[in-house]
Amino acid sequence: MQDALAVITVVVVGVMVGVEFAVAVFVNPILDRLPDDGALAARGAGARVLGRVMPFWYIGSMTLGAVWVVMARGDDGLPFVVTGALLLVVSVMMSAVLLVPVGSRVAARPQGGAPEDRKERVGRRDRLHHVRVGVIVLASTLFAVALTR
Known part of the structure; x- marks a missing residue:
């Protein structure tokens, strides 16, 4: 049972990392090449879609990590699992406190015209x-290391 949980956790967190990495490294830079209104509209649409899915994904990943911690008592990989799970807690806190407020403002932006401080807001959020x-890359890496121990 613990092995199955570990594999599921690594896969769920790994796919989440892939999505977030793709958004950070590929999607947002591509969107930023659009004219201001287009870039903001596309970022807003993305924020609305991901804003519905990612909270469940992050909290689900964090929960899987926490359950793995409980089940891994006495295992060689426990320190890696604990650290990975704590990093997921940090990522959820970062999201709630720092990223969601900015993303919500982008998603709720009225149509037409870019705010004057758009570049600063988007740059800070990015x-x-x-x-x-x-x-989350570090958390995923630690989970993968724990899986191999």
Whole structure:
């Protein structure tokens, strides 16, 4: 049972990392090449879609990590699982406190005209997103290491 849980956790977190990495490294830079209104409209649409899915994915990943911690008591990989699970908690906190408020403003933006501070807001959000991606990449890596122990 623990082995199945570990594999499911690695897959679920790994796919989440892939989505977040793709958004950070490929999708957002492509969208930023669109004219201001187009870029904001596309980011808003993306924020609305991902804003519905990602909370469940993040919390589900964090829950899988927590259950793995409980089941891995006494295993060689426990320190890796604990650290990975804690990093997922950090990523959820970062999302709730730092990223969701900015994403909600982008998703709720009225049509027409870009706000004057658009570049600063988007730049700040992207920098925070890159940090969060780094956090979940590290968590995923630690889970993969734990799986092999």
